[in-house]
Amino acid sequence: MDTTSDRSRQWQWPQWILRAAAIYNLVWGTWVILFPHHLFDWTGVARLNHPGIWQAVGMIVGVYGIGYWIASSNVLRHWPIVLVGFLGKIFGPIGFLGAALRGELPWSWGATILTNDLIWWLPFAAILYGVFKIHSDPASRIPSVTRGSLEQAADAILPRPQSSNGKSIDSLSRDQPILLVFIRHAGCTFCRETLAVLATRLNEIRGLGLEPVVVHMSSLEEGERLLLSHGLHDTTHISDPGCVLYRHYQLERGTVSQLFGPAVWWKGFQAAILRGHGVGRLSGDGFQLGGAAIVDQGRTVQVFPAANATTSLPIASELRTTLQCAAPIPKAL
Template sequence: MNDPASHAPRWMSTVLRAAGIYNLVWGAWVVLWPEWSLRVCGYPEPLNYPQFWQCIGMIVGVYGIGYWIAASDPVRHWPIVFVGFLGKVLGPIGFLWGYSQGTLPLSAGRINITNDVIWWAPFAAILWHALRTSADRPARDPAPLDLSSAIGTVRSQSGETLSELSAAKPLLLVFLRHVGCTFCLEALSDLAKQRPEIEARGTRIALVHLSDEGVAGELFRQYGLDDLPRFSDPDQRLYQAFGLKQGRFLQLFGWKVLSRGTQAAIFEGHGFGGLQGNGLRMPGVFLLRDGTVVASYRHQTTADRPDYCELASGGRQSTDVRHNGSGL
């Protein structure tokens, strides 16, 4: 199977090579002609200690070599991009501090535009892609599962498959976020409250989580849900089989997510936990009957709060309902 790290969009390598060339040329200019470059970059006379300026040029040039290396595989070499990105953020901050203190003229900030600011967006996009790719890479078994295999072969902590669990009665399969997420804790609280009504309607509940069994079992015990069938899926094979993808930036960090997260964590008392598992994976809910998905709910943002009782009754509240028995 091909390494996902080799699948970065071509433009990322192009950007990093351009950054490498720029840094090497700029660094050579500063090292070879320090006084000329100081004047062009907006520093006033007298030009004291040009040797320090030459040292900066040398450092910038070395970064250029790093960017050229990173261009061969932007995902694998993301630490080089990250260090460069930090420098491009901290450089303008340092200039603004110097300007506010009266030690640097405003004209000295012009170099921050070409050295730093214009690279923020592409470097940030490369780092975001690297994060998503790394989080999506299975930890142990890279072999993907199709939906029928997932339903028929993956077993819960008690040894039952989804096909077996949904044969006797409908099964509400809830895919959680990582167990440190406040929305995961909110979902467990909602399930605990709605469980009596869901089961009274003749539907069972099963949970899918990204943690090791011991960690998740202890957490579910706190909500009185430790007797439910559950599937430990740190390799995210079930999530992928059911079509639950990694969230886009706004789905994970948009204003709605941040405001709802603050409300759920602080005002509703669900709190925050540490990152455990892939924090980018989106949750979802599926209703299964006789091993077939008959209704589904895919979160549009991580802040979505489904009504599990309605979903258990046939998915009337679902955003992605399929009642024709054809699965996903």
Template sequence: MPFECHGQRCQVPPWMPRLLFFAGLYHLLFALGAVAWPHFCFDWAGIPRPNPPVLWRAAGLVSAVFGVGFLIAARDPIRHWPLVLLGFSKATLVIGLLAASIVASELPAKSLWLAFFDDFIWWFPLGAILWATVQSHLGRPPTRENPLTVSQACETYRLSSGETLAEASAKQTMAVVFLRHFGCTFTRQILTHLTELKTEADRHDARLVLVHMLQKGGETHYLGERSGVARIADPVCELYRAFGLGKGGFLELFGPRVWLRGAVSVFKGCGVGHLAGDGLQMPGAFLVKDSQVISSQPARSASDMPDLPRLFDDFGGLVANVR
């Protein structure tokens, strides 16, 4: 996370409250200009004046409301995210309506000047503040200043069968699959094909282990009859970090590739559920032997599925040697 939250207040980058303050000040000045000089912007842009002028004055009053909202949000951008969302939504609608009107030849292209200072310049930074809000509400901050090493994590975390990952990996190769949250359609897809994953692991004399982000035992509700597979509970994502799996960025979580594969997954009946875990956490798959990673497959996007055949092939003949 780019900032820390304590209680109801988050320590955000200085640019966020400053931007919201200037956005609020701008919208108030715009409102004053629209009410006092309703024709100025139109004459400056060279487009027809609104008729009657009261329509533009009304738009100015609306701008004043948004200005006050931005000034309030500047005090705590993350806590007052609904006000930021309203401003972002307004900017998006105005840009969309102007673009549609220009395409339909209802307004000249120079009309975009009216939206440049009022909407365009605020759209991206307001979106960045909203993304930071998503991170603060969904992401789980680390509990340790220094993350555990893989060997330390293997000594610390226990399988549902009782032994530590270090003890289990000393006996045989472990195929460790780190899941996203259980409401994710891609996690549901993995669970649908869990039998195939277990068969592939067995074929290489390895043991399949699922790592999830719920409290110990909470995963059985989602696994059902497949709960016989070994699991590790990691509600603070400490084991994820030890294996190098961090939080996803916007494109990694919501990029075109993710949307396309998500639509296919939903179409296949995997569906989408409520958030059950850290919504920003990235998945991955690893082969572990003697508390060491011998083959890795960290996900590049939230939609990446564990490919155990390739995971074993990447390691090659050395897997046979360490068994």
């Protein structure tokens, strides 16, 4: 089943942006082909001896218009066309700036750069950001007709969670209350910082009667190496590449501000550089936020969703208060 077509029909605003860009490119390209001297005359630049060169530029711009119109029909499938156009709209102004500084082109040509390139930066960047966010979501592989039941769809399509000791969350929580620690993708510096903090707080958390269980999006083998590198030798972990558990516990995917806000950048610099956690390759859904959850006797006691990408473990007082006061809610997976 073609899930990209379904989602493209539901994601309407990029279609209108790309159609507007297509019409603009076709009109501008046709104008340059039919009247190659107009722009030169208006800006006081000497006419070209060989206007066919400039007309070829108009042809290229017009062909991009056809590409944008095609991309508008299914941007999730034809996003490379948008990417190529976006790169052209970045490099074009760079080239103009160099030529203007050398005195080869008048600054008045900047009006063309404004309408051809600059005004499209934000909408094209937003389209590409949205495409990447949708394609990186494991749930994007679920056909829209099956979305009424995430569990049924996940059973059929998404990889199911696997624990390092073969036990389910329900089984683990029957032995003693557990603290599920949901980390972001393994390359994220905040993921690594969370594991480092967990290693230093193991005795404190276990002293509260909780057994930590790390949930990650990597394979069991990758997860094992990641935990061992942070000294978590005897900590159970669960591989959840389909983010089934993240969704079950209603942990959100981040917004732009939650993932890339100024505070996130600053804390990321502190974690990666000053505290030495570094960064790695993307392994999992880069938009998925982390969090934590207490599960006891197969029941979810409390969920602690992350406010943004930097959020680490709940503090001891939060855990202690939750254990004392919170009433159990939905059954765990």
